[in-house]
Structure formats: structure tokens, C-alpha cells
Amino acid sequence: MGVTKTSDFTEAQNQTTALLKALAHPARVAILEHLLREQRCICGDIVSELPLAQATVSQHLKEMKQAGMILGTVEGTSVCYCLNTSALEFLHGYFGRALDTLKAQGANCCH
Amino acid sequence: MGVTKTSDFTEAQNQTTALLKALAHPARVAILEHLLREQRCICGDIVSELPLAQATVSQHLKEMKQAGMILGTVEGTSVCYCLNTSALEFLHGYFGRALDTLKAQGANCCH
């Protein structure tokens, strides 16, 4: 039915999913990379960088913010968005631990 | 319209997105974590582990495989699925580089 029952999974699994979802779209990856390149990081900036309408970019930014991937502070008429270091650290750590676990297991059945 | 024009983004951005999408669902994260825990990693295993029907799990596995997150080898009537180390390495490296870049920039406007 297309309904995802988050209650069937652990809190940690849902939190991880939220961060991954916040990046699981080429526009979001492009936003991430743009925020990495630029120090100054205003929404209007991103709109002119991407092939998307202002409303669409704003919506992407909203969801990335909601998930904790980015932070935003109002600066006059514009908004300064930037990456949330701890979210990146979380994902980096997650995949790092996964790799460690995988490597500690040695060769498995598929390789 | 809900249509994502991958052609508007770089090849690398789309590849990164594909891997992230393969994990951007609690069931997929649960599958990843299950494959980490178990050496023996058969689909039926996963079905009994998750609160989802066999057809649904099979579909998730198919998409994770298509994205390159997991590998699968047929073993008689069952299939042995396991994590693709290089996909994990890719993601780990991606977030690692992002973090390095971010930290090299020092404090930015939002912190």
C-alpha cells in the first residue's frame, strides 16, 4: 500500500533512514555539495545553481533541515543555510562501523 | 510533476544518489544491519526477520542489488545476499571527504 510503518523498526533505524532520505535525491546531493563549496550559503544562491524552481528548492531545504542535515539562520530577507557537521559525522561513523564489521568477518559467501 | 531529471545533475551525483536511495527506507537499513550481523545471509532469513511480506522483501533486495549496495548469488533454491564492500567504502569516503572539507573551512555562518 505504500505505507511505511516506522513503528516496526528501531528508533535508531528510523533516525538513520531520516538522514539518508534527506540526501536520497540528486538535487539534495547537489545542495550538499554546493554548501560544501561555498562559505556563503543563501537559498537564492542555490536556486540559481540548480535547474529547479524557487519553491522546489525551498521545499528540499525544508526537508533537509527537518531531518537535521542542514541548519538555517535567518539573515535579514535571506536565509543562511549550512551543513550540520554532526549529521555528517553520524553518517560517516555509521558506514565506518559497518565497514569495520564487514571486514572483521573476513570473506563471506558471495565473494 | 514529481519527475526527477537525472540529466540535470552530474554522473557522480546520480551515482551517489542511487546508493543513498538504496538505503533510504527503514526496511533497507534493517536489511543492511541484518546482513552485517549474519554471515549466512539468505533471503528467507530476512523475510522472517522483517514485518514484511516475502514479495516486498524480494523487491527491496532487488533494488538494493540494482543500486550495487548488495550482491547476490544463487545457491540452489535460495539466494545468498551480502553487502557490497565497495559501496560501503564509497559512502564512507564520500562523507569522510565532506567532513574534511567542512572542517577545513572553519566556523561558518550558522554556528
Place this chain on the structure above:
DNA sequence: AAATTTAATCGTAATATTGCGATATTAAAA
């Protein structure tokens, strides 16, 4: 205060994803 600038929100259309029962497929077992 009016005009301007910038970003958020609303409403809606289109597409994508998720889930599952039913069925098909394929290999092993009996």
C-alpha cells in the same frame, strides 16, 4: 508607507515508491 527583495507556504498535478496477494520460476527432494 510604498516598493522591493527573499524565502516560505499553499494547492495541485504528475510521478515514484511501497506493499502484498497471486502466480510463475527454478532447483532440490522425494
Place this chain on the structure above:
DNA sequence: TTTTAATATCGCAATATTACGATTAAATTT
């Protein structure tokens, strides 16, 4: 060779996501 076991695929319904024009909201300029 029939039966059984394990996955994959099909078809469809329900929900979620994406996109954008139009509008609103809020701060800055004029």
C-alpha cells in the same frame, strides 16, 4: 516425475514524493 521449497515477478491499490505557479510573509530599501 511429482512434490516441495525458495525467490522472483506481475498487477494493482494506496501512499509518498517531487515540481511548480501563485500567493503570502517578512525584512530592507527607497
